[in-house]
Amino acid sequence: xxxxxxxxxxxxxxVVDGPDRVLAQLDExxxxxxxxxxxxxxxxxxxxxxxxxREIDAVAAGLGPGPxxxxxxxxxxxxxxxxxxxxxxxxxxAHEAVALDRPGPVLVVTDARRRELAWSGFGTxxxxxxxxxxxxxxxxxxxxxGPELVLAADADAxxxxxxxxxxxxxxxxxxDAPVIPAGPLGLxxxxxxxxxxxxSVLEPLYLRAPDxxxxxxxxxxxx
Amino acid sequence: xxxxxxxxGIETSCDETGVGIVRGRTLLANVIAxxxxxxxxxxxxxxxxxxxxxxxxxxxTLHAALAEAGVTLDELDxxxxxxxxxxxxxxxxxIGAAKGLALATGKPLYGVNHxxxxxxxxxxxxxxxxxxxxxxxxxxxxxxxxxxxxxxxALLVSGGHTSLLLVRDLIDDVELLGETIDDAAGExxxxxxxxxxxxxxxxxxxxxxxxxxxxxxxRFPRGLTxxxxxxxxxxxxxxxxxxxxxxxxxxxxxxxGDDVPVGDVAASFREAVAxxxxxxxxxxxxxxxxxxxxxxxxxxxxARIRGLAEERCAAAGVxxxxxxLSLCTDNGAMIAGVxxxxxxxxxxxxxxxFAADSTLPVTSVRA
Numbered sequence: 216x217x218x219x220x221x222x223x224x225x226x227x228x229x230v231v232d233g234p235d236r237v238l239a240q241l242d243e244x245x246x247x248x249x250x251x252x253x254x255x256x257x258x259x260x261x262x263x264x265x266x267x268x269r270e271i272d273a274v275a276a277g278l279g280p281g282p283x284x285x286x287x288x289x290x291x292x293x294x295x296x297x298x299x300x301x302x303x304x305x306x307x308x309a310h311e312a313v314a315l316d317r318p319g320p321v322l323v324v325t326d327a328r329r330r331e332l333a334w335s336g337f338g339t340x341x342x343x344x345x346x347x348x349x350x351x352x353x354x355x356x357x358x359x360x361g362p363e364l365v366l367a368a369d370a371d372a373x374x375x376x377x378x379x380x381x382x383x384x385x386x387x388x389x390x391d392a393p394v395i396p397a398g399p400l401g402l403x404x405x406x407x408x409x410x411x412x413x414x415s416v417l418e419p420l421y422l423r424a425p426d427x428x429x430x431x432x433x434x435x436x437x438x
Numbered sequence: 439x440x441x442x443x444x445x446x447g448i449e450t451s452c453d454e455t456g457v458g459i460v461r462g463r464t465l466l467a468n469v470i471a472x473x474x475x476x477x478x479x480x481x482x483x484x485x486x487x488x489x490x491x492x493x494x495x496x497x498x499t500l501h502a503a504l505a506e507a508g509v510t511l512d513e514l515d516x517x518x519x520x521x522x523x524x525x526x527x528x529x530x531x532x533i534g535a536a537k538g539l540a541l542a543t544g545k546p547l548y549g550v551n552h553x554x555x556x557x558x559x560x561x562x563x564x565x566x567x568x569x570x571x572x573x574x575x576x577x578x579x580x581x582x583x584x585x586x587x588x589x590x591x592a593l594l595v596s597g598g599h600t601s602l603l604l605v606r607d608l609i610d611d612v613e614l615l616g617e618t619i620d621d622a623a624g625e626x627x628x629x630x631x632x633x634x635x636x637x638x639x640x641x642x643x644x645x646x647x648x649x650x651x652x653x654x655x656x657r658f659p660r661g662l663t664x665x666x667x668x669x670x671x672x673x674x675x676x677x678x679x680x681x682x683x684x685x686x687x688x689x690x691x692x693x694x695g696d697d698v699p700v701g702d703v704a705a706s707f708r709e710a711v712a713x714x715x716x717x718x719x720x721x722x723x724x725x726x727x728x729x730x731x732x733x734x735x736x737x738x739x740x741a742r743i744r745g746l747a748e749e750r751c752a753a754a755g756v757x758x759x760x761x762x763l764s765l766c767t768d769n770g771a772m773i774a775g776v777x778x779x780x781x782x783x784x785x786x787x788x789x790x791x792f793a794a795d796s797t798l799p800v801t802s803v804r805a
Contacts (some may be wrong), residue, residue, distance in 0.1 A: 220538075250530040254547075254790040261541075268542045283486065284527040287493045291531045292538030294497050297543025297599035299511060419493070425486035429479065433633050436685040437693075 216270050217297065217408075218255070219401030221277030222249045222289030223309035224325060224394050228256040230264035230271075231401035234354075234409055239263035240398040249288040257292065260397075273302050273413075275404035277309040279393055279420040280325065280333040280362050286419050294417065305404040305413045308420060310335035313392045313401035314356040320387035322374050325395070332370050332421060334360030339382030355406055359383045362421050443515035443781040446503065447774025448496075450532030451552045452598055453477060453488045455495035457503035458771025460778050465562045466507035468764060468771040471495035478638045482628055483597065486527045492531040493507055500539070503770065511543050516741050516787070521549030521805040522798030524598065529794035537790065544634040546787035548777045549805025551798055553770075556594045556734035557605055558779065559765040560586045560773035567779070585718050586759065591615075593719040595743070596735035596768070597624030600715075602677045602722050603800060605732075609779050612800045615722050616673025619662070622664025623711055624737045625745055626677035627719025630684050634700050641740055642702045648742065651705030658683050658710040663717070680710055712746045719747075723756050732759045781805055 216238075219229045226249050229240035239260045243252045262269065276293035279286045297304040309324040314337040327333040337356045359382075365373055378387045407413040442462030449456035449699060453474055459467040477483045505509065519536035522529060533549070536581030540547035592603040600618040605611070621629070631640025636647060684707050691698045712786030719731055731751055737743060738760060751758040765772060785804060792805035 248793075249793045251793045252532045253534055254541060257538070257541050258790060268544065284530060287489060287527070288534035291493055291534035293498060295500070295535035295538035296542040298497060298500060299539045372518045395792065406540050423488075424492065425484060426486065427480055430481055430632075431686065433629070435689060436682050437689045 216266055217273050217275055217401050217405055218257070218260070219275040219397040220253070220289045220293045220403060221309055221312070221395045221397045221400050222253065222285045223279045223281030224392070226252045226256055226289065227395060227397035228260040229397035229401045230260050231398060231405055232267055234306055234402055234405045236265070237398035237402065240396060242394060242396065246282065246285060246395055249285040250371070252290045253288055257296065267317050267415045268300050271298070271300055271302060272321070273305055273404065273408065274304045275307050277312065277400050278306045278418070279309055280327060280422050281330055283311060283419065283421060290417060290419055304417055305407060306367045306415065307400050307404050308335070308362065309360070309395040310362055310393045311356045311403055312395055313390055314352070315399045320384050322377065322384070322387050322389045324370070324389060324391045327422070329389070330367050331364045332367050334361050334370070335413060336384045338388060341352060342392050343421055354414070355410065357383070362420055362422060440515060441782050443778050445516045445518055445774045445777040445781060446514055447550070447770040447772070447777055448517070448519040448532045448536050449468055449552070449555070449768055449770040449773045450492045450496070451520045451522070452528060452768055453483045453491070454768040455499050456664055456770035457499045457766055458769055458774045459503055459507040459509060460562060460771060461772040462778055462782065463561050463563050463775065464565055465771055466509065466565065466768050467503040469499050469503040471499050472773055474639065476727055481632050482625070485527055488525060489527040489531055492528055495607060496531060496535045505600060514543065514545050514779050516546045516548060516777055518548040518550045518773050520552045520555065520773050521788070521792055522795035524552055524796060526737055526794050526796040528686065529796065530620065533794050536661070547790070548780050549788040549792045550773045550776045551601070551800060551803050553594055553599060553601055553800050554608065554803045555772040555776050557592050557603065557612070558608055558638045558776040559734060559761045559769070560663050560732055560759055561608070561779070562765060562771060587730055587733070588728040589733050591624050591719060591722045591726065592726050592732040592734060593715060594735045595623045595715060595737035597628065598622050599735060601800070602719060604722070604726055604728070608647055608781055609785065609803050612799045612803060616626050616671070616675065616718070618675040619671070620676050620678040620679065621681065623675070623677060626681050626711065627737070629681050631687055633688050634698065634703060641737060644741070647700050647704035648708045650702070651701030653692060653705040653709035655699065655702035656687060656706040658706055660710055660714040660717070663714060673718055675714065675718065677711065680707070708740070708742050712743045715743060716746050716750050719757060720750055720754050723754070729755055730757045730759070734761065734766055738766045739767050776803065
């Protein structure tokens with residue numbers, strides 16, 4: 216049993232049981248109320264799933280990319296919840312949750328604000344793995360490129376070029392994701408755990424350095 | 439509910455990630471991770487840099503505090519977290535973590551006012567075995583400092599706040615008498631240090647430079663002390679005019695081709711800040727008939743401000759209280775302390791959907 220939390224876009228919390236079953240998922244699409252909603256949504260997801268904190272085996276944290284202030288709320292809550300129950304945290308890039316179980320190559324696109332988009336390109340699960348009987352590993356999205364930032368104005372041209380190339384992103388479908396659902400995020404974390412590929416990296420995918428410039432020195436006050 | 443509740447407090451309102459644990463009024467742990475060094479090159483706290491550092495530090499700081507106190511999460515009676523005032527993005531890291539921890543452990547959660555926390559710091563007592571203060575702490579108190587008597591005037595001075603409070607009751611009756619209308623005093627220290635070519639943080643640098651200077655060399659302005667300010671701003675502060683006056687002095691010296699008299703400027707500036715802070719605090723004591731003054735906030739580390747407070751309080755017959763310096767700077771123990779007072783008084787926990795409030799008024803002790 217796994218609790219999944221994502222605040223890359225709005226706030227989404229889910230409880231999943233194994234690699235295929237979402238027991239509960241609650242979403243708040245508002246992108247300005249993460250600190251307020253995170254507690255009530257965790258409590259409601261646990262209640263909907265009929266699960267107590269002690270029954271949770273691990274916590275999945277969506278790592279963005281996404282607006283920083285909100286993104287950190289979910290990661291902080293996931294880490295502290297895991298600490299509280301003495302269980303591990305699994306970090307999951309949010310775009311992977313959108314790409315999960317897509318039949319073909321996809322370009323996952325989310326709003327990065329300031330007229331930029333964040334995007335990741337996923338190829339299909341490896342043919343050889345499927346041919347050899349699949350297994351959990353074949354059901355994990357294959358990140359080919361990203362996450363990266365692109366100016367919104369340049370996005371169409373970039374994505375058209377990528378989809379036109381031969382290679383893993385050939386014919387890729389563009390998916391603009393206004394929300395990141397915690398259900399698939401949790402399923403992905405469970406599959407990673409089963410495949411032994413769960414990431415302990417919990418750093419947010421900031422993609423941008425803090426917006427600050429070094430001062431050239433105090434301004435003159437006398438004329 | 440127990441009179442001596444075991445409470446863990448989380449503080450992330452500025453650049454310090456603090457986790458403290460108290461049992462009633464007894465301090466069991468006070469662990470702080472500061473991102474101050476990361477801000478030094480910018481000359482002041484950068485909110486996004488601070489918030490990133492909080493996320494990195496929160497989990498290790500929680501572990502360290504539990505280890506220092508020698509308690510487990512199961513034993514806690516409640517969790518408290520600063521809900522404001524402070525930097526919104528920084529506050530939200532602490533609130534996110536506190537809500538996650540409270541839900542995982544099933545413990546009640548209290549959102550606590552940061553400024554009331556600074557007052558509550560004075561309630562905390564070290565455990566009988568040790569005195570809990572940092573080595574070399576100039577404000578280290580003897581084992582028994584006596585009880586905080588109420589009502590008291592409280593002067594809270596830091597890089598983010600300069601506030602004068604009348605505290606009749608820690609959790610029921612805290613009144614804001616005045617606050618800065620522009621820069622906080624600590625911010626003024628940082629800005630003047632930069633003008634003088636001294637590094638961040640400015641407080642200790644100005645203190646050092648002032649040691650060789652004459653505090654009467656330059657008469658810098660005392661903000662909001664003119665007769666016309668008495669009606670509307672009697673207990674408010676302003677340091678922006680002072681900062682400009684220092685800049686003019688420094689520029690005039692450079693324009694003449696003279697060396698800037700760094701020691702005299704630092705000493706005269708520090709004297710102006712100390713003078714206006716203590717004058718207004720004692721005016722509040724007199725106005726409200728309260729012969730008690732409590733200092734709090736990181737600027738209390740400034741030796742001259744402490745010294746002048748001691749001198750003038752003694753002359754005015756006002757009892758001065760200064761908590762140990764490790765509890766004056768931002769910390770989680772003071773938040774735990776207020777949380778413990780709320781639990782002991784039988785107050786309900788905060789609603790689970792409370793927000794970070796960057797301008798939370800002191801009248802809201804609990805979120």
